[in-house]
Amino acid sequence: MHDTIASLGEFGLIRELFLPLQFGEGLGEFDCGIGDDAAVLTIPRTQQLLTTVDTLVEGIHFGSDADPFLLGQKALRVNLADIAAMGGVPHWYLLSLALPASTPLFWARRLAEGLAEDGQRYRLSLVGGDTVASRSGSITITITLFGLVGQQRAVLRSTAQLGDRLLVSGSIGDSALGLACRLGRIVSPQQQDDIDYLTRRHDLPEPRLELAQMLQDSSLLHAAIDISDGLIADLGHLCNQSRLGAQLHVDHIPLSAAAKRLYERDGSALEPLLWSGGEDYELLLSVSPGALEMVGHAAQRCQVTVTDIGVVVQDPGIAYYRAGQPMAPLSHTGWTHF
Numbered sequence: 001m002h003d004t005i006a007s008l009g010e011f012g013l014i015r016e017l018f019l020p021l022q023f024g025e026g027l028g029e030f031d032c033g034i035g036d037d038a039a040v041l042t043i044p045r046t047q048q049l050l051t052t053v054d055t056l057v058e059g060i061h062f063g064s065d066a067d068p069f070l071l072g073q074k075a076l077r078v079n080l081a082d083i084a085a086m087g088g089v090p091h092w093y094l095l096s097l098a099l100p101a102s103t104p105l106f107w108a109r110r111l112a113e114g115l116a117e118d119g120q121r122y123r124l125s126l127v128g129g130d131t132v133a134s135r136s137g138s139i140t141i142t143i144t145l146f147g148l149v150g151q152q153r154a155v156l157r158s159t160a161q162l163g164d165r166l167l168v169s170g171s172i173g174d175s176a177l178g179l180a181c182r183l184g185r186i187v188s189p190q191q192q193d194d195i196d197y198l199t200r201r202h203d204l205p206e207p208r209l210e211l212a213q214m215l216q217d218s219s220l221l222h223a224a225i226d227i228s229d230g231l232i233a234d235l236g237h238l239c240n241q242s243r244l245g246a247q248l249h250v251d252h253i254p255l256s257a258a259a260k261r262l263y264e265r266d267g268s269a270l271e272p273l274l275w276s277g278g279e280d281y282e283l284l285l286s287v288s289p290g291a292l293e294m295v296g297h298a299a300q301r302c303q304v305t306v307t308d309i310g311v312v313v314q315d316p317g318i319a320y321y322r323a324g325q326p327m328a329p330l331s332h333t334g335w336t337h338f
């Protein structure tokens, strides 16, 4: 019989697993993290606070067999992608867990190990949280992340400009394909390597913090959003909030080599999944055409590809183009929760 979290108790869990996730470097001399009623954090005068929250629920966002090491990292990284999309630098996070009392202790330990690794990687400090018993039997992981951005330097969704080029980082659709492979909705006779790559992309997004910060530092971004609901839905959000529209060249949407191999086999049937499947956590950027070259150089330095997929136009909504010709809009355009 394995030990459960109940054997350690709430305070035991905090002391053994979560206190070590509070790295000193994120806290100033007069700051205070885990252990008091609230964390006390110093915001430099020149900065504004960014805050974002995301919840992963067992049975909705992940299966009961998911690796807690990766779950912790994903819970952090979906938030990191939001901070990246604002052009900010992440610093602190709060962790709230709802766990059945029967949760194995090693599960909680693996979760903490994943958080520790990413905490080091992204220089984040856990500064507080909450652990409650889940009576429903399912696990819920909520992370609230705090970051900083220079005064009035946050990159918003609502400030795209007419004539801007629309760029995406990395590749689109891998995560949705990975999930579809895992759920058996796509049966692939192809190499296991491709399936491993795609499911990895689903499990572990790569927040493009370095690229976003570099572009923000050089004032190259007019607007940005991270692609969580699917490229088309998030492009729609950016356009609506900027009160403009977009021409989207669907044949320019970047696909990974693994996604391309599936696309070559299944063709356009795969397009709704690729473009609207969601959970890419790549960045969609709106930049002035004159800045394209500099953005390209910055991306090269960060070893991230950026691809020009369209242009911001006056007419609201998204106009779709393939091979330079207008095409009919997609009927299914993105993930919604309800």
Ligand SMILES: [Mg+2]
Pocket (backbone or CB within 6 Å): 081, 082, 085, 225, 226, 227, 228
């Ligand atoms: Mg977002």
